[in-house]
Amino acid sequence: xxxxxxxxxxxxxxxxxxxxxxxxxxxxxxxxxxxxxxxxxxxxxxxxxxxxxxxxxxxxxxxxxxxxxxxxxxxxxxxxxxxxxxxxxxxxxxxxxxxxxxxxxxxxxxxxxxxxxxxxxxxxxxxxxxxxxxxxxxxxxxxxxxxxxxxxxxxxxxxxxxxxxxxxxxxxxxxxxxxxxxxxxxxxxxxxxxxxxxxxxxxxxxxxxxxxxxxxxxxxxxxxxxxxxxxxxxxxx
Amino acid sequence: xxxxxxxxxxxxxxxxxxxxxxxxxxxxxxxxxxxxxxxxxxxxxxxxxxxxxxxxxxxxxxxxxxxxxxxxxxxxxxxxxxxxxxxxxxxxxxxxxxxxxxxxxxxxxxxxxxxxxxxxxxxxxxxxxxxxxxxxxxxxxxxxxxxxxxxxxxxxxxxxxxxxxxxxxxxxxxxxxxxxxxxxxxxxxxxxxxxxxxxxxxxxxxxxxxxxxxxxxxxxxxxxxxxxxxxxxxxxx
Numbered sequence: 001x002x003x004x005x006x007x008x009x010x011x012x013x014x015x016x017x018x019x020x021x022x023x024x025x026x027x028x029x030x031x032x033x034x035x036x037x038x039x040x041x042x043x044x045x046x047x048x049x050x051x052x053x054x055x056x057x058x059x060x061x062x063x064x065x066x067x068x069x070x071x072x073x074x075x076x077x078x079x080x081x082x083x084x085x086x087x088x089x090x091x092x093x094x095x096x097x098x099x100x101x102x103x104x105x106x107x108x109x110x111x112x113x114x115x116x117x118x119x120x121x122x123x124x125x126x127x128x129x130x131x132x133x134x135x136x137x138x139x140x141x142x143x144x145x146x147x148x149x150x151x152x153x154x155x156x157x158x159x160x161x162x163x164x165x166x167x168x169x170x171x172x173x174x175x176x177x178x179x180x181x182x183x184x185x186x187x188x189x190x191x192x193x194x195x196x197x198x199x200x201x202x203x204x205x206x207x208x209x210x211x212x213x214x215x216x217x218x219x220x221x222x223x224x225x226x227x228x229x230x231x232x233x234x235x236x237x
Numbered sequence: 238x239x240x241x242x243x244x245x246x247x248x249x250x251x252x253x254x255x256x257x258x259x260x261x262x263x264x265x266x267x268x269x270x271x272x273x274x275x276x277x278x279x280x281x282x283x284x285x286x287x288x289x290x291x292x293x294x295x296x297x298x299x300x301x302x303x304x305x306x307x308x309x310x311x312x313x314x315x316x317x318x319x320x321x322x323x324x325x326x327x328x329x330x331x332x333x334x335x336x337x338x339x340x341x342x343x344x345x346x347x348x349x350x351x352x353x354x355x356x357x358x359x360x361x362x363x364x365x366x367x368x369x370x371x372x373x374x375x376x377x378x379x380x381x382x383x384x385x386x387x388x389x390x391x392x393x394x395x396x397x398x399x400x401x402x403x404x405x406x407x408x409x410x411x412x413x414x415x416x417x418x419x420x421x422x423x424x425x426x427x428x429x430x431x432x433x434x435x436x437x438x439x440x441x442x443x444x445x446x447x448x449x450x451x452x453x454x455x456x457x458x459x460x461x462x463x464x465x466x467x468x469x470x471x472x473x474x
Contacts, residue, residue: 002368003244004299006335025379042326042334047310049324053388057326060297060337062241073284087286089279089294089372097279098243098370100297102339104380131239133335135326138385141393142262143341146381151290156378 008131010038012061015187017128019065021196021212024078024157025092026103027123028194031187034105034124036132043116052110056138059124061101062131066094079153082199090151101130104138163192165230172233181215188219192228245368247275249298252424254365256302258433258449261315261394262329263340264360265431268424271342271361273369280353291344293375296361298338299368303331316390319436327388338367341375398460400429402467409470418452425456429465
């Protein structure tokens, strides 16, 4: 059977430097800044002419950390508690026969410098370093089907987590915001409100500790019921 | 630079057996029946479990008749009259650095026979024989952005063509509908209402003749102003 070979046209630079914590769909965490760096020769302003008129774009990318030699016909999506199996083609799981991802994201800006361009995006669910295969304009008349039936994922993930920062984390976050990462607190709040815990740990009554990496930072928090307390931010070792 | 190799998981069987006449986005011609035949080992019922609950799916495919060794940074979309150039990443043109296509289509049915499955779809804009790379469920909460700004393509293509069949074409169409292609007349009407003429021939005042292939049939019509008259249907030589 004929196979097709694709070269990336660019790469994603994202705050999500590890898989744990990445929102489970695009658009859920709008505070997440993403830069799509186009590779030469695709980084020319002409290739992006008239793209500014679109508020959103599709990014087609490779799930580069989900590439496997074997594929499985079923997956257990976190949305269903991680127990129920569904078909891989009924899921947006990264583990699929061709590990191709699809996300609609906000196009915030196009920056061109000396004839080399990059896109500033919002709301992405991309791992840092994600290879990009294509960018397409989002066409509401063809792509927006608000009346479509969404099967087991008809509604956005339910989310009632309350996120607070303790005193130490508040001070640390303020320092990192000023030094390097403006908007860091909103980003952490949005990411944790979406409750990135693995499904099997949701619903447990005991106090649980978690950590995730954002940029080059280790973010620590504890969960108690529906309350999340951020306890520390430190530079990743 | 690392490249990625993808094998098709299936193939499209469509009424569009040549490029001329294919609607310029998915969803515009709902009368177009499409079968997505999954290749083994992807044709197993497990891989499609729970997909029936979704009304629409994304099909990610290869523009197999638009593969070129070279790419151009700009294209001239029919929507802008075929004269104005825009960036290739601001377009849905098949001629792009990686010739990957993306269409949201209605999932009409899943048919499994002896453990081998295929999808019945509606509203596709696929050429017959299109290689399919992935199928994903359409998630309204993440994918439907009805308030997105659609740039130069904010509205569906304007379309005021009136389609009539002359006496000969009416009789021929009725015979083909009965023999092999139920719904053929609606299909031809919808395809021609979308006015598949190349942009440079739209707006001309003289009577113009056209032909396109649907299935294995040659469909002939003449255009006069905003009126299209279907004049003949015959088996393609």
